[in-house]
Amino acid sequence: MAVWSPTSYGNPPHLNPLRIFLLETEEISVKIVLLFLTKGGVSKIRIQRCGFIVFLFLFVGAPEGSTGSRSLLLATTTSTQDSGLLDVLIPIFEKKTGYFVKTIAVGSGQAIVMGQKGEVDVLLVHAPEAEKRFIEEGYGVHRRRILYNDYGIVGPFEDPAKIKGMKLATEAFKKIAFVKALFLSRGDHSGTHLKEREIWKAVGVNPEGEKWYQQTGLGMGQTLSVTHEKGGYTLSDRATYLALRKNLRLNLLVEGDPFLLNIYHVIEVNPAKWSKVNAKGARAFTDFLVSKEVQDLIKTFGVDRFGSPLFFPASGKKEEGFGK
Numbered sequence: 001m002a003v004w005s006p007t008s009y010g011n012p013p014h015l016n017p018l019r020i021f022l023l024e025t026e027e028i029s030v031k032i033v034l035l036f037l038t039k040g041g042v043s044k045i046r047i048q049r050c051g052f053i054v055f056l057f058l059f060v061g062a063p064e065g066s067t068g069s070r071s072l073l074l075a076t077t078t079s080t081q082d083s084g085l086l087d088v089l090i091p092i093f094e095k096k097t098g099y100f101v102k103t104i105a106v107g108s109g110q111a112i113v114m115g116q117k118g119e120v121d122v123l124l125v126h127a128p129e130a131e132k133r134f135i136e137e138g139y140g141v142h143r144r145r146i147l148y149n150d151y152g153i154v155g156p157f158e159d160p161a162k163i164k165g166m167k168l169a170t171e172a173f174k175k176i177a178f179v180k181a182l183f184l185s186r187g188d189h190s191g192t193h194l195k196e197r198e199i200w201k202a203v204g205v206n207p208e209g210e211k212w213y214q215q216t217g218l219g220m221g222q223t224l225s226v227t228h229e230k231g232g233y234t235l236s237d238r239a240t241y242l243a244l245r246k247n248l249r250l251n252l253l254v255e256g257d258p259f260l261l262n263i264y265h266v267i268e269v270n271p272a273k274w275s276k277v278n279a280k281g282a283r284a285f286t287d288f289l290v291s292k293e294v295q296d297l298i299k300t301f302g303v304d305r306f307g308s309p310l311f312f313p314a315s316g317k318k319e320e321g322f323g324k
Contacts (some may be wrong), residue, residue, distance in 0.1 A: 072281040075104045075111035076124040077191055078219030080264070083239035083310050085301055092297075093288050099281050105219065107190025115139055115267070118274030122282040123267045124289075126191035126237075131265055140267040146289050147298050147311040148263045151195055153254035154224070154241055155181075155233035163233075164253045170202050172254045177205045180212040182232035186223050187215025191262070196235045199259070224248055237262055239310035242302065263314060266290075290315040 080086050081103065090101045104114070108125035115123050116139045123140070125131060134140045153163065153172050161181040163172040176183055185207075186193040200207055207213035214232075216223045220240040227234040228248045241252060266286045271279035288294060295313035302310035 069278045069281065070099055072099045072101045072122065072278055072285060073104065073120040074101055074122050074124060074285070075106060075114045075120040077108045077111065077126055077264070078105045078221065079126070079192070079237045079240045080124055081105035082219065082221040083243045083302075085239070085298075085311065088297065088301060089289075089294060092294075093285060096288070097281075097284050099284065101285070107186065107188040107193065107219065109189025109191075109194070115269045118269060118277060121269055121278040122285050123269070124264060125267065126262055126264045127194050128263060128265075130194065131267060134267065138273055139270055141270045142283070142286060143265050143267045144286055144290055145314045145317070146264050146266050148261065148314045149238045149311045150255065150262050151192065151235055151237055151260040152241065152252045153233060154227070154236050154248075154250045155253050156231045157249060157251055158231075159251070159253060161233065164251070166254050167257060169199050169235075169254055169257045169259055173199050174203045174205065176233055177203070177207060177210075177212075180210070182230055183207065183213050184223055184227045184230065184232045184234040185213065185215045186220065186234075187217050188219070190219075192220060192235060192237060195260070195262070199235070202259075224250065239302070242306050242310055264311075 076086065082105075086103060090103065093099065094101060104111070104120065106114075108127035109130060111120070111123050111125050112127065112130050112134050114120045115134060116137075123134075124146070131140075131143060135143055151169075153169060155161070155163065161172075161176045161179050163175050166172045166175070185196055214230075216226050218226065220236060221244055223234055224236055224241060224244055225248070228250055231249075233253075238252075238255075241248075241250075266289050268279065268282040268286055269277045271277050295315050298311050298313045299309060302308065
């Protein structure tokens, strides 16, 4: 499994045009990197360039997707990566099927755009309304519910807005805005960002441009780090917060509001729209995620470290029963 995220290299690249000009095997890229490192020693600049070379070959150097390809491009939300869930699931999938998964961890909004452009084969995202539009416009097929957890509002131990224990996310956001407490938004059109905007809209507050409201443009893990450093509040999915909690001076202050439900779906990119996507690989991956084996793994993931699971299995379940 190879993983790319926007942390080091900015927005995800337009994969397909570059593939034409690059080598068609990962093995050749490794040889080039090794040769690069042996010429002139190792320096910070050299390591950065090496990392960029690895990125180019791993994510755009493989042949164009096709039903016969053994490489599978997965665009996924950062929370499934930051929580460590994919580090458990993908090696099992690769061993069972022989596919090699290249994971591109971005916000759900960016993942969906990549699917619209035919740059990836399959999506794992948590932005329900955007997902529905993606399907309705013909870009995706076979949207399947995989897992769920919830969002929570986290903030500094001192809790200057005094929101700890509030039952409604809308009331907590209203209080944060009223006292002008620092709030860090992902600002990246991710599922989390879209949920945050939904809450602000319900409150009747537009925080854009306010000094107390700052956008990071980063994934969930890094946004939590910035929130920790600045002593502010943010909206986080439960899994990423729990996975990183020991390094954060942040408490989970507001939770349990049904409005904060967070559902993840897997969607295959439509091969009728983009003939070069790996349709067989995408179907194998979605079938794997809804299998009893994986749903059972999801149910126990995180229990050993945190005393409770980070996610809950959702395949075959009705939304009304979530959280019960």
